[in-house]
Amino acid sequence: MVRLEHLGTRYGGQVVHRDINLCVYRGKILGLVGSSGSGKTTLLREMIGLQRPSEGQVWLFGERLDRLGAAELARLHRRCGILFQGGALFSALNVFDNIAFPLRESRLADEALIRQLVYLKLAMVDLSAEVAMRLPAELSGGMIKRVALARALALEPELLFLDEPASGLDPITAQDFVELLGELHRELRLSVVMVTHDLDLMRDLCDQVAVLADARLAAWGSLDNLLESEHPYVRQFFHGPRGRRVFTAAEAAHE
């Protein structure tokens, strides 16, 4: 679904990515981790062509992004859903209009169909129809995430980008949200790229994990592979106190 080849990113003199090679496979969930400022959000933006890398190539659905015009890129964007970091709903629009936004923008549906689709998406993320007329300021953090997810799913994407989907939620709400993501992934057979620091989320959902450290891809593989990695940052991330708690509990549950 996505292929990065020798990707490099610089902001002025600051090197954010160096020689990143990475693929996102159809139907799989790739987790992307790295410390704050390691360039995860930037990498997502480059994968979807919202930003050009300084070096290297990005292929999205088999097409090289630097060779596409604006109209062709927009056509590929219609196959993608994005949940931005922080949820980022339009604060002046109610829930209905937030979810309808990408549908209206795509001009693929008339208002009657849009209405149906919006209520369908609300049900998909387990929100009641009554929420549709509320403004974002009238929602809880968990509800905002669900609405943002409904909006990301509005165009029935094949590929979903999630930037820290569970951050800011309490553990129980986060767990519910993880279960919802898992169900939607199975039902809709989505391919997903998910930035997350949440080890529980990673263990429960990700087929593969990629770790950014020191501007490079420090590791990329299944969680089992990564747990064996000798890279200092990867070891620290997965074998610190939190990692031990999450993964030892998982191993015990498997036995």
Ligand SMILES: Nc1ncnc2c1ncn2[C@@H]1O[C@H](COP(=O)(O)OP(=O)(O)OP(=O)(O)O)[C@@H](O)[C@H]1O
């Ligand atoms: N438009 C920009 N102009 C200049 N520097 C930028 C720009 N966007 C990001 N950066 C820098 O690039 C680096 C990576 O930023 P990015 O937002 O991708 O990190 P991140 O891994 O998503 O961090 P976090 O976990 O905090 O969200 C940071 O040092 C940031 O300051």
Ligand SMILES: [Mg+2]
């Ligand atoms: Mg970020």
